[in-house]
Amino acid sequence: MEVNDRIHGFCLKHKEYIHEVDSTAYTFEHEKSGARLFFLANDDDNKVFSISFRTPPVDDTGVAHIVEHSTLCGSRKYPLKEPFVELVKGSLNTFLNAMTYPDKTMYPVASRNDKDFQNLMDVYLDAVFYPNMRENPQVLMQEGWHYEIEKKEDPLAYSGVVYNEMKGALSSPDDLLESRIMHALYPETTYGHESGGDPEAIPDLTQEKFIAFHAKYYHPSNSYIYLYGAMDIEEKLRYLDEEYLSHFDRISVPSKIDLQPAFSHLKRETVPYPVSEEEGTDEKTFLALSWTTGQSLDHKAMMGLEILEHALLRTPAAPLRKALIDAKLGRDVDSIFETDMLQPFFSIIVNNAEPERLDDFYHLTMTKLQQLAENGIDRELLEASINLMEFRLREADFGSAPKGLIYGIRIMKSWLYGGAPETYLRYEDLLQEMKDGLSGRYFESLVETYFLANPHRSLLAMVPDTQMAARREKEQQKKLAAKKAAMSDAEIEATIAATQALKLRQQSPETEEALRMIPVLKLSDIRKESYPLPLEVRDLGGTKVLFSDVHTNGIAYLNLYFDASAVTEEELPYLYLLSELLGMVDTEKHTYAELANLRNLHTGGIASDVVVYTRNGEPDSLLPKLRVRAKALVKRLPELMALLQEILTESRFTDEKRIREL
Structure with a gap:
């Protein structure tokens, strides 16, 4: 394939080999729909597909997050309540998830099995372009929020997957701090909004705004499709064009991210x-x-x-x-x-x-x-x-x-x-x-x-x-009580009926007909051979060395195993403590701070732990080891060896203050 070639509706815009990831990169554009596609071709059989959309929120209702959840609740081809729950049962995926960021939503999957990879791609593409959420209001109720009431005399309450998730997330100080920092730095742009959803604002999201968000942003013209690994790219382009992209015309999607004007002072x-x-x-x-x-x-x-x-x-x-x-x-x-x-x-x-x-x-x-x-x-x-x-x-x-x-x-x-x-x-x-x-x-x-x-x-x-949670809870109860007081008897009955209907839907099993729609692997689709792990036994100055000759991009990985069978059961906690302290305390030559700097300067890390093995064919045998793991660029191996010798033979355990800190 060469630049300006047209393949199954796609035009190749750019092609180059990228040494750092040992891949040839192809940048395509689908001419009819405006979809962008980037492909990294290499011999990695752990193939990856993702489709992403630029989804800048304009408020704190968490609509981007709720839509991300909701697209995965059934689609045109796969009309189950939760197709991914069923899909996973018959899949060999190495990754399956969806993520909401402050300005984008990503739907990535990965698999080493060709048929499984194709199945995952199809379920995801059908989910984002043809989700059942557009016709079924129960999806927003379940994934976003809804009023919940089971009996007429009960108080009104809020519930919903994202509502409950964000109530938990934003009660964590670390998550809340990052949200507040962004709100302070970006008061006039999309980054000032809580993309995950603020529980106080989530109930402001209506079905109309929910559907409008999907319609606005989930279009191929606003999409970023990514493929990675060993695959027949022409076959994938043909599939994408025929099954999905050719059914859409290019449009202008107003999803540009605006810059926050600079502050003049702190x-x-x-x-x-x-x-x-x-x-x-x-x-x-x-x-x-x-x-x-x-x-x-x-x-x-x-x-x-x-x-x-x-x-x-x-x-x-x-x-x-x-x-x-x-x-x-x-x-x-x-x-x-x-x-x-x-x-x-x-x-x-x-x-x-x-x-x-x-x-x-x-x-x-x-x-x-x-x-x-x-x-x-x-x-x-x-x-x-x-x-x-x-x-x-x-x-x-x-x-x-x-x-x-x-x-x-x-x-x-x-x-x-x-x-x-x-x-x-x-x-x-x-x-x-x-x-x-x-x-x-x-x-x-x-x-x-x-x-x-x-x-x-x-x-x-x-x-x-200490009063904030109680204050919020009181305000919410007051707001919900006022809402209920303003409802007619008929409206209360309708809310009770909607609550019951949602619970019935959630508890009802999938129909056999719907389950048959989900593509699952057969035994014949799965390779029977295990993946080879090269291992050679060598003798180095009387020490047994296990050597693996694999491509590591110039990095040497070294594991040392010390026999720990002489350690008594009573002493075992101290062996674990020793593994935690090695490399974190002073040595004869260096302070722990100097040691940390040398470790960063010459290695990719040194760590130790306690592991237990069994002899081959003897499941009840016990072979405890103190394991030291280290890695460094091959050219830095002499420095790594010197550091290992220093840490293992010259560590000083006399600084009580440091040990207590650790």
Whole structure:
């Protein structure tokens, strides 16, 4: 395929090989519907599909979140109440979910089985374009909110999946803090609204507004389709065109994200959050200093700021963190650097503080940032943070999440705002620019530009209020009582009937006819062979070494297993404690802070734990081991070995204060 080729209604706009993800990237546009499509072709059999829509909320009703839930409640081809519950029973998916962000909604799936992958794609596409929620008002009642009453004498109540979910989420101080920071920084744009939904505003969402939101944004012209992995792309393009996209005409969708006009000065705010009376309010305040930091389209600045966040705030040797901890403003220091939005923000947070420390927190933070900009940031500290970022990017290890899924989320940092989708997949040149920046004032200039000279900042105190929950509950009961008092007997009876009908729908089993619609895998669709795990036994100076020859992008992974069978049952808790302390205390040569910096500088991490194995064929045997896991770029193996030797043979367990802290 070459640029400007037309394949099944799609025009190929751009094609290039991206070394960092070992993939060929194809950017398509569906000419009739206006759908965008980005495909990363490689030999990874863990295939990923996602369809996303730009969905900027204009209020706090959580409509984007409720629509995300509701599209998955049955569709034209799959008219079940919850097709995904049934689909999962006959699927080999490696990922299946949907996510609401402040400005977009994503529907990703992944599978290593070709037929399963096709099934998942079809159920998702039918769900987003032809959901039953448009005709069935019970979907909004179930997933969003509804009035609930079972007997005429009962009080009226609110219920609904998202309503209850957000009531729980926004009672968590951490979630609430991020919401309040965004509200303070973006008062005039979509980012000032709670995309998940504020329980006080969710009941303002009507069926008409709910349907209108879907109709406005869930159109191919506002869609971003992503495919990743080893697949027949021409067959997938034909399917997308024939089954879905060719049935839509291109339209203009007003979903552009507006920029928040810059503040001229610091914005101060104090907001309450609920705590129980038993908890009390002593040292329960959160202090947050936040800035908007340019635009996510500036990938270089975003990478630089991420490195700065780690160097200044996220290691034991971080100077800004240390200054805030030493000043005893609170018990802990945290940070947020949110880049999954057009206008990212950076927050420095002190937990377990008091409101009267707000000014001290602000002045100390700004003074320390000024000193760092003027006197320079420790180069070894910055180099360690760059090394850690390089390691993470090269490793591309996202735990249980397929890496193709994370790449699909990452590309939206530019693609959603009109940038090239591949922007955030590249990193080699930028990493070199970061390393080159160590010889000049690049990182100090970032501090000056985005923190010191940037007036678009907010200073927030989120203070505990023991009466807030009770006050809200009382206000809500009063509001619901007034609503019920204004209802006629017929309206109350209708609400009781609607409550009963919804519960009946929820409790009714799916019909056999509807269940037959769900595509499930047969045994013949599943590979019978296990995936090969290469393993070779070697002898290295009398030590048995198990070696796996696999592509690791230049990273060496090392596991050491120490026989722990001599540890008695009574001593076992101390073995676990030892595994927690290794690498976190001073050694003969270095303090724990210096050690942390060396670890970040030369490795991708060192960790230890206690594991138990059994002998092959002897299920009742017991082989306890102290396991030490380490990883580093191959060129850094000598430094890794020296650090391991130091940590394992020279750790000092005499600093009682440090051990108590840990």
